[in-house]
Amino acid sequence: MAQVVLENxxxxxxxxxxxxxxxxxxxxxxxxxxxxxxxxVKDSARRSHATSVxxxxxLTIADGExxxxxxxxxxxxxxxxxxxxxxxxxxxxxVYVGDRLVNDLPPKERDIAMVFQNYALYPHMTVYENLAFxxxxxKVGSRESGVGSRESGVSGQPxxxxxxxxxxxxxxxxxSSAPLAYSSHPSLPIWAENLLIETTRKLPKGLRxxxxxxxxxxxxxxxxxxxxxxxxLLHRLPKQLSGGQKQRVALGRAMARKPQVFLMDEPLSNLDxxxxxxxxxxxxxxxxxLGTTTIYVxxxxxxxxxxxxxxxxxxxxxxxxxxxxxxxxxxxxxxxVAEFIGSPPMNFLSVQFKAPLLLTHAQFRLTLPEVWAAVLxxxxxxxxxxxxxxxxxxxxxxxxxxxxVQVELVEALGSETYLxxxxxxxxxxxxxxxxxxxxxxxxxxxxxxxxxxxxxxxHLFDHDGRAIVPxxxx
Numbered sequence: 305m306a307q308v309v310l311e312n313x314x315x316x317x318x319x320x321x322x323x324x325x326x327x328x329x330x331x332x333x334x335x336x337x338x339x340x341x342x343x344x345v346k347d348s349a350r351r352s353h354a355t356s357v358x359x360x361x362x363l364t365i366a367d368g369e370x371x372x373x374x375x376x377x378x379x380x381x382x383x384x385x386x387x388x389x390x391x392x393x394x395x396x397x398x399v400y401v402g403d404r405l406v407n408d409l410p411p412k413e414r415d416i417a418m419v420f421q422n423y424a425l426y427p428h429m430t431v432y433e434n435l436a437f438x439x440x441x442x443k444v445g446s447r448e449s450g451v452g453s454r455e456s457g458v459s460g461q462p463x464x465x466x467x468x469x470x471x472x473x474x475x476x477x478x479x480s481s482a483p484l485a486y487s488s489h490p491s492l493p494i495w496a497e498n499l500l501i502e503t504t505r506k507l508p509k510g511l512r513x514x515x516x517x518x519x520x521x522x523x524x525x526x527x528x529x530x531x532x533x534x535x536x537l538l539h540r541l542p543k544q545l546s547g548g549q550k551q552r553v554a555l556g557r558a559m560a561r562k563p564q565v566f567l568m569d570e571p572l573s574n575l576d577x578x579x580x581x582x583x584x585x586x587x588x589x590x591x592x593x594l595g596t597t598t599i600y601v602x603x604x605x606x607x608x609x610x611x612x613x614x615x616x617x618x619x620x621x622x623x624x625x626x627x628x629x630x631x632x633x634x635x636x637x638x639x640x641v642a643e644f645i646g647s648p649p650m651n652f653l654s655v656q657f658k659a660p661l662l663l664t665h666a667q668f669r670l671t672l673p674e675v676w677a678a679v680l681x682x683x684x685x686x687x688x689x690x691x692x693x694x695x696x697x698x699x700x701x702x703x704x705x706x707x708x709v710q711v712e713l714v715e716a717l718g719s720e721t722y723l724x725x726x727x728x729x730x731x732x733x734x735x736x737x738x739x740x741x742x743x744x745x746x747x748x749x750x751x752x753x754x755x756x757x758x759x760x761x762x763h764l765f766d767h768d769g770r771a772i773v774p775x776x777x778x
Contacts, residue, residue, distance in 0.1 A: 305367050305368055305564055305595055305596055305597055306367060306401050306402035306415075306564035306565060306597055307364065307365065307366055307367045307400075307401075307402060307597070308364070308365040308388065308399075308400065308401055308565055308597060308599065309363075309364050309365075309398075309399070309400040310361050310362060310363040310364070310384070310388070310397070310398075310399060311362060311397055311398040311399075311400070312360060312361070312362060312396065312397040312398070313358055313360075313361035313362075313384065313387065313394065313396070313397035313398075313399070314356075314358060314359055314360070314361075314394070314395045314396035314397055315356075315357045315358040315380070315383055315384075315387060315392065315394065315395045315621075316354035316355060316356050316357060316395045317354060317355045317357060318354050318355075354395075356621060357380050357383050357621050358380045358383060358384060358387075358395075358621045358622075359621050359622050360622065361384060361397070361622070361623060362623075363616060363623065363626065365597055365599060366597075367597055368595045368596070368597055369597060369598070369613050369614065370588065370591050370598045370600065370611060370612055370613045371597075371598065371599050371600070371612060371613065371614055371615075371616065372599075372600045372601075372602060372607070372608040372611055372612030372614070372615045372616070373385070373599065373600070373601045373602075373615075373616050373618060374601075374602055374603065374604075374605055374607075374608040374615055374616070374617055374618070374644075375603065375617060375618035375619055375644070376603060376619065376644070377603055379618040379619050379620060379621065380618060380620075380621040381601045381603075381618050382569055382570075382601055384601075384618075385418075385567050385569050385599060385601050387399065388401075388416065388565075388567060388599065389411055389414065389416055389418050389567055390406065390409060390410055390411035390414050390416075391411060394407055401414055401415065401416065401564060401565060402564060412441075414565075415563050415564045415565070416563050416564065416565045416566075416567060417438075417557075417558035417559075417561050417563040417565070417566055417567070418558065418566075418567040418568070418569065419554050419555055419558050419566065419567070419568045419569065419571045420554070420569055420571070421569050421570045421571060421573055421574065422574070423542075423550045423551060423553070423554045423574075424554065425542040425550060425553060425554060425557075426542070427541065427542050427543060428541070429541070429542075430538065430539055430540060430541060431529075431534060431537045431538045431539070431540055431541075431542075431545070431553050432525060432529075432538040432539065434542070434553055434557055435525045435528060435529065435538075435553065435556050435557050435560050436521050436522075436525050436560070437557070438557060438560065438561050439521045439524060439525070439560055439561060440498065440521065497513075497515050497517070497518075500513040501513055501514070501515070501518060524560050524562075525538075525560060526538075528556045528559050528560045529556060531556075531559070531590065531593070532552045532553075532555065532556050532559075532586075532590075533552075534549065534552050534553060534556065537549060537553070547574055547575050547576075547579065548575060548579045548582070548583055551571060551572070551574075551575065551583055552583075552586075554571065555571070555587065555590070559590070559594065562596075563596070564596070564597065565596070565597045565598070565599065566591070566596050566597070566598040566599070567598075567599050567601075568587075568598065568599070568600045568601065569601045570601055570602055570603070571587075571600075572584055572587075572602075572604075572607065573602075573604075580607075584607055584610060584611055587600075587611065588610075588611050600612065605644060605645050605646070605647065606647060608629070608645075609629040609632075609633070609645070610629075612629060613628070614626060614627060614628055615627065615628070615629055615632055615645075617632065617640075617641050617644060617645065619640050619644075624637060624638060624640055624641050625637040625638070625641045632645045633645055633646060635771070635773070636763065636771055637770070637771055638765065638769045638770050638771055639652070639689060639691070639765045639769035639770075639771075640769065642691050642763055642765070642771070646693055648694045648722065648738045648740070649738075650691045650692065650693050650694075650763070651691065651692050651693070651694065651697070651737045651738060652689050652690065652691050652765075653665060653689070653690045653692075653737075654687055654688075654689060654690075655670075655687070655688055655689070655690045656685070656686070656687055656688070657680055657683050657684065657685070657686055657687075657688050658684065658685065659680070659681060659684040660677050660680075660681075661673075661674070661676060661677055661680070663688075663690060665690075666729065666730065667707060667708055667727050667728070667729055667730060668704060668705055668706060668707055668708075669704050669705060670705045670757065670759075670762075671705070672759065672762070673759050673760065673774075675774040675775055675776045676764075676774050676775075677775075678775045679772055679773065679774055679775055680764075680772065683766070683772070686766075686767070687767065688764050688765065688766060688767075688772070689764065689765040689766075689769075690762060690763070690764060691762070691763035691764070691765060692757050692758075692761065692762055692763070693761065694722070694737075694738040694739050694740040695740045696757060696758040696761035696762075697737075697739040697740070697741075697755045697756070697757060698741070698755065698756050698758070699739075699741055699745060699753055699754070699755060699756075700754050700755065700756035701754060702754045703754065703756070705756070705757075706754040706755060706756045706757075707727060707737075707754065707755045707756075707757070708727065708728040708729070708752065708753075708754055709725035709726060709727055709728060709737065709739075709752070709753050709754070709755055710725060710726050710728055710750060710751070710752050710753075711723055711724075711725055711747055711748065711749055711750060711751045711752075711753065712724045712725060712726055712736060712749070712750075713736075713749070714747050714748075714749060716743065717743070718743060719743060720740055720741070720742070720743050721740070721741050721742070721743050721745065721747065722738060722739070722740055723738065723739045723740075723741060723747060724736045724737070724738055725737050725738075725739060725753070725755070728752065737755075739755055
């Protein structure tokens with residue numbers, strides 16, 4: 305388990321063959337990392353013809369935290385995850401895992417496990433073999449307990465050899481976990497041990513070669529399988545599994561290594577809605593149980609809101625806001641966050657502010673609560689954007705402060721009803737508004753209604769899209 309620190313991260317891609325990328329910008333000056341003596345910015349960051357993917361990313365993920373990176377497609381969240389994993393090269397900045405600067409470390413030395421969108425399971429290997437694959441390339445089950453013997457019950461003394469770096473192992477393993485005794489073979493290299501396991505695995509049980517290291521791997525695999533409830537699937541091939549089962553195997557392969565950090569890149573996007581809801585609750589439960597620092601990438605704001613301890617909302621290669629789910633929902637930092645977080649999205653209307661507390665629109669006039677007076681003093685006479693969420697609009701009586709609307713679409717879901725409405729008398733370019741009302745309120749298409757806004761739930765944004773925060777929240 306470890307803290308992850310991203311310090312002033314930049315990433316740019318040049319065009320093919322050294323040609324300028326189709327959309328190019330001048331690379332921004334890179335700020336030297338604060339408080340770190342050895343953080344170097346690569347000279348390649350100063351290329352004048354490059355597509356800037358990430359700019360000035362600063363983020364600290366606490367030890368054991370579940371951090372979600374959310375944003376629209378193309379915002380750079382998957383690229384950021386790949387930079388942490390070491391699958392992409394940094395243009396500028398530093399990545400720390402625990403107390404280690406990992407900028408120049410290859411992926412295998414970062415002690416990070418990644419779960420991909422497409423599962424990335426080996427099709428010719430059983431579930432057991434997929435789970436054990438990564439463990440056979442690590443120091444799991446080092447030689448303190450002896451190296452190997454046939455399954456003949458011969459006991460031996462612990463080996464003095466430990467911590468040897470393994471050569472690539474063979475792609476198969478033995479699923480048996482019967483208690484074994486071992487004789488010491490300190491001179492037997494791990495590649496030879498793996499070769500013996502592979503060549504004898506189809507022999508009768510008494511002739512198969514097993515080792516202390518393999519036994520440790522077996523125990524770890526079965527422990528993970530038990531947690532994920534995939535023990536009955538260990539003998540199956542990936543093609544014999546459902547989408548949810550494949551996803552659990554992919555999670556298990558990452559868990560089995562017991563890394564310091566989990567990275568998950570949209571792991572639920574290939575599942576149907578019901579299975580996605582079930583699996584995301586399993587992931588959260590497992591993360592709480594293991595306590596492993598987790599960075600989870602998704603474009604689905606519902607996943608982000610239900611899974612993350614904190615959420616980093618990204619857009620166009622920059623972080624817009626980092627906060628808890630409810631903080632993002634109730635107090636978005638700008639219009640982009642307000643529109644992205646929440647389903648259905650927030651409604652927006654252009655209004656003019658007149659001091660001290662009056663908002664005017666062609667279809668309504670609204671007096672704000674007193675808490676807005678001080679912060680809006682400098683906006684007198686300016687056009688602002690009013691934001692109101694669908695759940696904060698209510699069917700009400702006719703009044704100057706309420707919105708006269710006509711129903712364009714009704715979506716009755718049983719537990720709630722969504723309305724798409726248009727402002728009566730508004731210009732043709734006015735977009736539809738959405739309202740969420742109680743399910744037992746009958747509504748007909750083309751019906752004219754009056755909608756009231758909850759005054760304490762109103763959001764205001766300036767002409768640059770920045771949120772204006774009332775004095776009681778500053």
